[in-house]
Amino acid sequence: xxxxxxxxxxxxxxxxxxxxxxxxxxxxxxxxxxxxxxxxxxxxxxxxxxxxxxxxxxxxxxxxxxxxxxxxxxxxxxxxxxxxxxxxxxxxxxxxxxxxxxxxxxxxxxxxxxxxxxxxxxxxxxxxxxxx
Numbered sequence: 001x002x003x004x005x006x007x008x009x010x011x012x013x014x015x016x017x018x019x020x021x022x023x024x025x026x027x028x029x030x031x032x033x034x035x036x037x038x039x040x041x042x043x044x045x046x047x048x049x050x051x052x053x054x055x056x057x058x059x060x061x062x063x064x065x066x067x068x069x070x071x072x073x074x075x076x077x078x079x080x081x082x083x084x085x086x087x088x089x090x091x092x093x094x095x096x097x098x099x100x101x102x103x104x105x106x107x108x109x110x111x112x113x114x115x116x117x118x119x120x121x122x123x124x125x126x127x128x129x130x131x132x
Contacts, residue, residue, distance in 0.1 A: 001069060001070070001071065002018075002019050002069070002070060002071070002072060002090060003067055003068065003069050004018045004019065004067070004068045004090075004122060004123050005065050005066070005067045005068075006065065006066050006067075006068065006123045006124075007063075007065050008030075008058075008060055008063065008064060008065070008066060009060070009063050009110075010060055010061065010062050010063045011059065011060065011112075012057055012058070012059050012109075013057070013058050013059075013060060013109075014055060014056070014057060014085075014108070014109045014124060014125040014126065015030075015055070015056050015058055015087070015123065015124065015125055016052070016053065016054065016055050016056065016086065016087020016088070016089075016120075016123065016124060016125040017029070017050055017051070017052040017053075017054075017068060017070070017087070017089075017123075018052065018068060018070075018087070018088065018089055018090045018122045018123050019052060019068060019069070019070030019071055019072060019073065019089065019090055020052050020070045020071045020072070020073040021050070021052075021068060021069065021070040022069060022070060024049050024050050024051065025048055025049065025050075026047070026048045026049070026050060026058070027048070029050055029066065029068065030058055030060070030066055031066075032060050032061055032062065032064060033058040033059060033060055034059050034060075034061070035058070035059050036048065036050065036056045036057065036058045037056065037057045038054055038055065038056050038057075038085065039055065039084070039085035044057075052070075052073050052075055052089045053073075053075030053086055053087060053088075053089055054085070054086060054087070054125075055084075055085030055086050055087050055125025055126065055127075056085075056125060068123065072089070072090050073089055074089070075089045077100070077102060077103075077128075077130060078130060079132065080130070081130055081131050081132060082129070082130065083127055083128070083129050083130075084127070084128050084129075084130060085125055085126075085127055085128075086120075086125065086126065086128055087120055087122075087123070087124055087125040087126065088120055088121075088122055090122060102130050102131060102132050103128055103129070103130055104129040104130070104131050105127075105128070105129040106118065106119070106120055106126050106127070106128050106129075107126060107127040107128075108120065108121075108124060108126045109126075114127070
């Protein structure tokens with residue numbers, strides 16, 4: 001069993017689960033979150049089920065620390081070209097890093113803006129441009 005503490009801000013946060021959680025419901029992991037959105041097939045979708053490796057926008061009324069408890073899981077990079085909202089898992093063999101030949105660009109979000117990074121941190125989701 002592994003743990004990761006995420007320090008999230010008031011408002012919108014880009015998050016990803018680094019482990020396979022004991023519970024996958026949004027309100028069981030992020031108790032104060034009012035909504036979560038994921039990106040799939042070129043559009044945003046509201047969701048209440050969170051899956052490791054996927055990226056999520058969640059909205060919080062206050063800044064708070066959340067501890068994610070779960071088991072290691074293996075998640076591969078998406079096999080389609082284009083932009084994906086994803087995050088790394090603790091046991092990822094294909095890390096979300098610019099060093100991976102299939103990854104062209106990575107953007108993170110913080111302080112109300114996007115910024116380019118070389119690697120997506122554990123627990124955070126990033127916009128990743130993939131070109132196989």
